[in-house]
Amino acid sequence: MKIKTSIFTCALIAIFSLGVSAKAPPQKELKPTKMQSKTIANVVAQLNARHYRDLAFNDSLSERFLDKYIDNLDPGRMFFYEKDITAFKKNANNYDDFFKTGKLDAGFEIYKTYQKRVIARLETVINTLENKETIFDFSKDEEMVIDRSEMPFAKTTAEADTLWYNRIKLALLNFKLTGKSIEEARETVTKRYKNQLNRVKQQSSADAFEVMVNALTLLFDPHTNYWSPRTSENFNINMSLSLEGIGAVLQSEDEFTKVVSLVPGGPAAKQGDLKPADKIVAVGQGEKGELVDVTSWRLDEVVDKIRGAKNTIVRLEVLPKNEVNGVTKVIKIRRDEVQLEDQAAKYGIITVPDGEDDIKKIGVIHLPAFYINFDQANKLNPNYRSSTRDVAKLLEKLMAEKVDGVILDLRNNGGGSLKEATMLTDLFIDQGPVVQIRTPDGYIDRRNHARHRALYRGPLTVLVNRFSASASEIFAGAIQDYQRGLIIGVQTFGKGTVQSVTPTIEGTLKLTESKFYRVSGDSTQHRGVVPDITFPTVIDLTEVGESAYDDALPWDRIAAVKHPKYIDIPNFIEPLSFRHKVRIKEDPDFTFVKNQIAFLAENKNKKTVSLNEKVRLQEKQKIEQRSVEIENQRRIGKGMKPYKDYEAFKEEAETEEEAEKSKISTSTKNLDKIEKLDEDAEVLEAGHILVDYITLLKATIAKHNAAQAAPLTESE
Numbered sequence: 001m002k003i004k005t006s007i008f009t010c011a012l013i014a015i016f017s018l019g020v021s022a023k024a025p026p027q028k029e030l031k032p033t034k035m036q037s038k039t040i041a042n043v044v045a046q047l048n049a050r051h052y053r054d055l056a057f058n059d060s061l062s063e064r065f066l067d068k069y070i071d072n073l074d075p076g077r078m079f080f081y082e083k084d085i086t087a088f089k090k091n092a093n094n095y096d097d098f099f100k101t102g103k104l105d106a107g108f109e110i111y112k113t114y115q116k117r118v119i120a121r122l123e124t125v126i127n128t129l130e131n132k133e134t135i136f137d138f139s140k141d142e143e144m145v146i147d148r149s150e151m152p153f154a155k156t157t158a159e160a161d162t163l164w165y166n167r168i169k170l171a172l173l174n175f176k177l178t179g180k181s182i183e184e185a186r187e188t189v190t191k192r193y194k195n196q197l198n199r200v201k202q203q204s205s206a207d208a209f210e211v212m213v214n215a216l217t218l219l220f221d222p223h224t225n226y227w228s229p230r231t232s233e234n235f236n237i238n239m240s241l242s243l244e245g246i247g248a249v250l251q252s253e254d255e256f257t258k259v260v261s262l263v264p265g266g267p268a269a270k271q272g273d274l275k276p277a278d279k280i281v282a283v284g285q286g287e288k289g290e291l292v293d294v295t296s297w298r299l300d301e302v303v304d305k306i307r308g309a310k311n312t313i314v315r316l317e318v319l320p321k322n323e324v325n326g327v328t329k330v331i332k333i334r335r336d337e338v339q340l341e342d343q344a345a346k347y348g349i350i351t352v353p354d355g356e357d358d359i360k361k362i363g364v365i366h367l368p369a370f371y372i373n374f375d376q377a378n379k380l381n382p383n384y385r386s387s388t389r390d391v392a393k394l395l396e397k398l399m400a401e402k403v404d405g406v407i408l409d410l411r412n413n414g415g416g417s418l419k420e421a422t423m424l425t426d427l428f429i430d431q432g433p434v435v436q437i438r439t440p441d442g443y444i445d446r447r448n449h450a451r452h453r454a455l456y457r458g459p460l461t462v463l464v465n466r467f468s469a470s471a472s473e474i475f476a477g478a479i480q481d482y483q484r485g486l487i488i489g490v491q492t493f494g495k496g497t498v499q500s501v502t503p504t505i506e507g508t509l510k511l512t513e514s515k516f517y518r519v520s521g522d523s524t525q526h527r528g529v530v531p532d533i534t535f536p537t538v539i540d541l542t543e544v545g546e547s548a549y550d551d552a553l554p555w556d557r558i559a560a561v562k563h564p565k566y567i568d569i570p571n572f573i574e575p576l577s578f579r580h581k582v583r584i585k586e587d588p589d590f591t592f593v594k595n596q597i598a599f600l601a602e603n604k605n606k607k608t609v610s611l612n613e614k615v616r617l618q619e620k621q622k623i624e625q626r627s628v629e630i631e632n633q634r635r636i637g638k639g640m641k642p643y644k645d646y647e648a649f650k651e652e653a654e655t656e657e658e659a660e661k662s663k664i665s666t667s668t669k670n671l672d673k674i675e676k677l678d679e680d681a682e683v684l685e686a687g688h689i690l691v692d693y694i695t696l697l698k699a700t701i702a703k704h705n706a707a708q709a710a711p712l713t714e715s716e
């Protein structure tokens with residue numbers, strides 16, 4: 001399923017404090033203002049003049065806008081009727097002309113119809129739930145379609161009533177499967193729909209305008225967004241506050257708020273239960289505060305609910321990314337401040353046999369983000385912290401330990417400072433270009449250069465995954481293009497665009513204005529960096545990453561810029577891949593991942609969910625049993641005692657998680673050391689690959705030196 005982003009996809013970070021709440025005003029008629037009319041015309045002008053993608057404002061764009069607008073308002077096709085869509089399409093070819101001249105009435109009529117349909121439907125749903133004579137029979141063999149994004153809109157009220165009856169039934173059954181009584185489930189679901197109804201009645205013209213404009217901007221690319229004055233103010237307040245909250249980057253997807261990534265060292269990352277691609281359905285304050293349903297909420301409103309003061313508790317009810325039956329779980333997170341030390345580079349050393357009765361020492365540096373203390377740097381403090389400075393110090397420590405090679409771990413590194421990505425590359429290569437930046441007019445900026453001799457010149461491996469993005473991709477792409485080291489892991493995210501934020505008549509426009517290209521000429525956009533050797537992953541690359549977005553800018557290439565190549569790495573890939581595949585074939589940890597992939601694939605194409613309680617319980621038991629079997633296969637392979645049953649598995653897993661969280665929260669020693677490095681299967685395998693590479697490299701050098709008068713070194 002492609003991601004359909006509702007309202008706006010700006011990755012607001014839910015890590016801030018001091019949320020402000022106010023009593024909602026009474027419902028008002030939604031009408032466009034004169035300022036909004038001027039604003040839409042200005043947005044059109046800026047998109048035409050400055051956006052990287054050249055899209056003509058014509059009838060085709062108008063039709064696509066209407067489809068996107070309807071899709072963003074009603075992604076599950078649960079509120080509009082077929083007759084509504086037919087009426088909307090009378091202006092399908094006119095919105096380009098409307099917006100150029102500031103006309104908003106037709107767009108507002110669609111929003112008012114949406115609001116009317118939602119209010120009427122939710123009032124009916126609440127009456128149904130509160131009517132004690134309404135019976136929900138969970139013994140019938142009924143099903144409901146999971147993804148309705150491609151389903152037809154209801155033709156009649158009776159058809160919509162049946163659809164919604166099943167939706168209520170599904171919500172109640174999901175609560176029953178968590179142990180709640182039908183009475184408790186009815187009460188909870190009723191409260192949630194009442195909260196949603198109150199919110200819809202409080203929507204303003206600014207809300208309608210923001211949704212409408214973003215249906216237009218998102219046609220250009222998923223990172224171009226319009227922020228209303230309220231959203232702009234929230235964003236500015238957030239960016240000026242200390243990093244307090246849970247540490248999660250969020251975006252809207254359909255009617256849900258989705259976790260994009262976790263801030264390294266943040267409370268959510270430390271707590272461990274919240275995962276990227278999880279969907280947040282409700283938020284509660286404190287240990288026992290009511291879980292307030294946040295489905296269909298604006299992203300900034302969800303952020304307001306999640307953020308809060310340090311040392312307070314927030315509870316998130318989430319739909320886990322791999323949950324196929326719609327059963328949610330509640331995660332408790334203590335808000336806290338994200339310390340620079342939590343995001344700083346750390347190091348460790350692993351030992352790996354080389355197959356020739358020798359042991360190699362491999363240094364590992366984990367870099368969670370490309371950070372810099374701008375304040376201290378601008379004050380010319382000679383001791384300011386930055387990712388490059390910290391990595392340089394760790395490299396010197398590792399070289400003093402006489403390591404045979406280095407693994408730079410960029411897994412889950414979502415990026416950061418472009419300058420830092422350039423400077424970090426400078427630690428590993430001699431002078432040369434690092435990245436090209438192209439603007440819409442074709443100008444190419446190549447000023448980002450490595451300017452010094454490399455600090456570390458030995459064997460290098462860069463470890464990446466799907467959540468390695470932006471600056472991480474610039475660094476990994478440069479290392480790959482210079483053939484300076486091996487890139488290992490999973491295809492990266494593919495975020496290869498640059499945005500700027502500028503004011504418009506009313507509100508703010510975040511607009512994509514340029515694009516990153518590697519020195520090879522390949523874009524990092526959409527495709528990301530493809531590893532030289534790929535690891536299996538449970539992450540569905542069609543669901544996570546730039547390529548999963550609707551209307552993402554495509555991959556392309558420009559002319560390469562002249563750059564040296566240090567080692568003929570492509571010549572080593574085939575033998576390294578062969579050894580890697582042989583090694584992981586029986587490896588318990590990699591077998592575990594492959595079994596998980598196969599298990600998830602069994603449910604990936606599931607189109608419907610059963611409304612029969614007995615069937616759902618059987619499915620639940622089957623999933624639990626299979627989960628234990630997969631885990632026990634791993635444990636037996638590692639010489640560990642298998643779990644007796646799912647309850648034992650769950651109980652011990654929870655105990656281990658609590659112990660790990662307690663250790664993380666109380667530990668103050670070895671802040672620059674990586675914990676439990678010898679338990680990280682991917683790092684260990686990367687170490688084996690690097691040792692194989694070192695062995696093959698030395699054999700190649702020896703062979704060359706035997707045939708040539710001039711000796712060859714590893715840095716040539």
